[in-house]
Every structure is written in C-alpha cells, then in structure tokens.
Amino acid sequence: MRDVAVIGVGLTKFGERWNLGLKELMAEAGLAALEDASISSHDVEMLYGGTMASGRFIGQEHTAALMADQLGFGNIPAVRIENACASGGSALRQGYIAVASGIHDVVVVGGVEKMTDVTSGEASTALGGAGDQEWELFQGITFPGLYALMARRHMFEYGTTEEQMASVSVKNHENACRNEFAQFRKRVSIDDVMGSKMVSDPLKLLDCSPISDGAAAVVLAPLEKAKKYNDTPIKIVASAQASDTLRLADRESLTELKATKIAGQNAYRQAGVTADDIDVVEVHDCFTIAELLAMEDLGFYGKGKAGKAVQEGETALNGRISVNTSGGLKGCGHPVGATGVKQAAEIVWQLRGDAKDRQVNGAEIGMTHNVGGSGATAVVHIYKRAD
C-alpha cells in the first residue's frame, strides 16, 4: 500500500445552474481541479465518477466515460460509482484504493448531479430509490419522514430540542455566507427556522438541505510523487466505509447511524488519531438532526450531547471543533453525486490554509463524512498536511 495525497481540487458553484448541463458542470469542476494540480488531461490515468440518479434526472447514464470524454482524458478507464447521496465519497474511496494499490498514479475523482431540470415530483421519485422502495416509499414515507422518525426518537431518548436542531441550520447558513461556491449565502435566525413550514414533524423546511446542481473533482497521486505537482499536498490518512440496512425499521437503534460509527472507528484506527485530534470536519447534514447524529456517532460528543454543544456555538467556525465550514449540505447545497467530493475539496482548502474568510486557524487534521440514504452507506476520510 502506498500513501495517497490530494494534489488538486475544483468545484462549480452549487445551486440552480440553469445555463449549465451535466457535461458543462463536470468540465468546469474537472478543469479547475486539473489546473489546481498543475497537470493536463493527458496525465490522468483513471477516473472514478460519483453520480446518483442522472438516468432519472436527465436520462443520461454512463456518466464516468462521459466525464472522461468531456475533460479530454482520452481512452483511460472510467468507472461510475452510485451509492445514493454517498456516491461522491464512495468514488473518492475507490480512487484512493486505485492509487494506494499501485495500479494507477494520477487518478481523478469526480462527482456531479444535475437535479433542477425536472419537476420536484420527478426529483422526488429519482431520489426515493435511496431507501427501501418496497416498504418505505410504497407507504408514502418521505425522506424527511425517515429523518423525522430518527429526530423524534432522539428527542424522546435524550431531550434534544427543535431549537437545538434549528441551531445547526443557523450555523451552516452563517458558514455558507463565507463560501463563494455556496447555494445559500443568506443568514437565517432560530426564529426563521422554527417558523418555516412544517415538512414532517419535527422537521421544518429550514431543517432540510436543498435540491441543487453542481460538480466537484479532486486529483489523487501517490504521496511520493505529489510534491512534483503541488507544494502542499494533503495526505489521505484514512479511508473507511460501512453499510447498514436500507430500511430504517430494520435497525436496532434509530438514534445512531451504525454505518457512521463503524466507518468512523475504522478511520480513527487507520489514521492513529482520535476525535479530539480533528480540527475541521465536513459532516453529512442532509437534515439538521443528521448533523447531530454525525457529531455523536463520530465520537465528537457523547450520545445526546451534540444538540446543546451546537446551540452553545462549540461547532461554529473556530469553535471547539469547526463543523461544516463550507456551509454543509444545508447551506452550500446538495447535488447528491457531488457532495462527497465537495467535502474533500473543502477540507483540502482548510488544511492548505486557502479557505479565505472561513479559514479554521491552524487546521492540521480534517475529516469528511458522507452518508447515503437514511444511513445505509457511510464513508469517512481523514486528511493531514503532508509538506
């Protein structure tokens, strides 16, 4: 196994990009990553592309070869990875494995989703496939519904409040204001969140992440060769992934995501660090309750303690631990296939010291956490500066 480094990252702005199609989004993010790594298309040996539901959204499958074609990668092998909302993080892990194994040197990992070309009903159907189609979807159980069931049980077992969940949304919007790539560069107050339309009790509109267009890309290389391309390569010191039941009712507990816990524990072991060592983390806040679950399941807080910590500002920018400096899924937007790759880009910027207005002071170790569906997939990576 070889050490693997990220030598380049690139993003498109997230949001409703009505003038850009899937190809243009891929090309914009991919080109930015190649430029960041100071390489050309001809240096790339393999591509992994994370896309969740392009077939349902725009009728286009086979997106990895398409991405390779659009970026001028020529005839290199390209593989699409679909793991619901964790497609991007899962693609990153495959890219990591390809470089670590010694099979390929320069690998590009892309993630893309074009979601706003269809009506909201069609988007719903496309994304519904992330859960158990036969038992959850069929009975009219929506995605906010599944996370609401987790939230309600968390409130029951630990006394978590709606205001505590709302404070996640407030924090992530605040961070998004400082991110030029974010969909919502607007502040919201606790009252705004609490007063927003009830979607599925206790989750309200502003507890939910949006529908978005966007793409992200990172370039990976063996650490020993990384300096050739980049002065501040960021080493991936852990890559872990776990699965769980697709159906929520099949799980023993509704107040934790077991896949997150297992992936997190494996990642800490690989990196030889603990939660206390992490300076900055991007977690999968598809709903506000999901960020609280992640903070607990990744070991940053004891069970039932995350709500109060967020409310008291411990996870704000340059707080005890900076969480979702990009704005998270809530503030930055959530083009599902791109999200896991975007998280990696944000952590790379943070560790290089390139995160501008949202820079975490002295950030040395970072983490990303990407979830598919209601928790049937979780992917965790840990990163360190390597210069």
Next chain:
Amino acid sequence: MWVEAEPPQWSIYTRGQTDMERSSSSLWRKIRSRYNLVGNACENCNTPYFPQRIVCRKCGRKSRMVEKIYSGNGEVYSITKIRTPPDTFRDEAPYYIGIVKLDDGPKVEGHIIENGTEPKIGTRVRIRFRRMYVDGDEGLIYYHYKFEPV
C-alpha cells in the same frame, strides 16, 4: 426572503411513486404480507423478520425460514406527521407514519390511523386493514395494513 428557495428546499426528499405499474406489481407480489403482517423467522436462531427474508442476518448462511403471522399488537416506537406527501398520497396528507415495535415480532413501519387520540411514542396500537390510497389515473384502490391506537 425564502420565497425563491422554498419549493426546492423540501421537494427532493418527498419520495414520489409515479410509475403505477411498478407500484402495483410490488403490491401484488407482497400482498399477503401487506394485508396480514406475514413475516418469517429463522428456525435455527428464532430471529423474527418482517418483511420476509431469504437469508437470516444473524446466521448468515442457509437456514430454514418458516412463515410467521404477527398479531399486529404493539407500541409506537417513533412517529411523525407527513405534511408534504409524494404525489400518490396527495389526497391523504397530512398523515401519521410510525415505526411500531410489535409485541411478538420486530419493528415495522406503517400508517397510524387518527381516531381521536393523538398517537405518540409509547401509544399502544393494533393492526387494521384499511385503504391506503386511490390511484388517480385508474381509480385503483390500494389496501394495506395500518395501525390504530387502542
């Protein structure tokens, strides 16, 4: 200020089921389970399942799976009220969805019928056979188990 952002905010998470053919085949294939809570259990380790499984998660190898009909009595384990439904449930919203811990079986998701008592965690429920929704195009009526507070 949220007007421009509002519709997309929630829409992606509302799971629609517009492909009628697919939903009806799924209904008929599992019709006994959907009407009567028919699950199964592993004869080797006695773990009860709903819906039926072919492979026992505990044993992780081939074992004899025997059919098991649950009483349908249980307790609400978690609950929510869905206010932004998929298209198929447009006429039913808002409706309660719960996860029920069965007295003689595993946890099961389902609709919780409103009958005057507000269902919450811990509410005792029993199974009922009820209309789930009517398909707008064909007028097909879909039936399913639901839970009713007792």
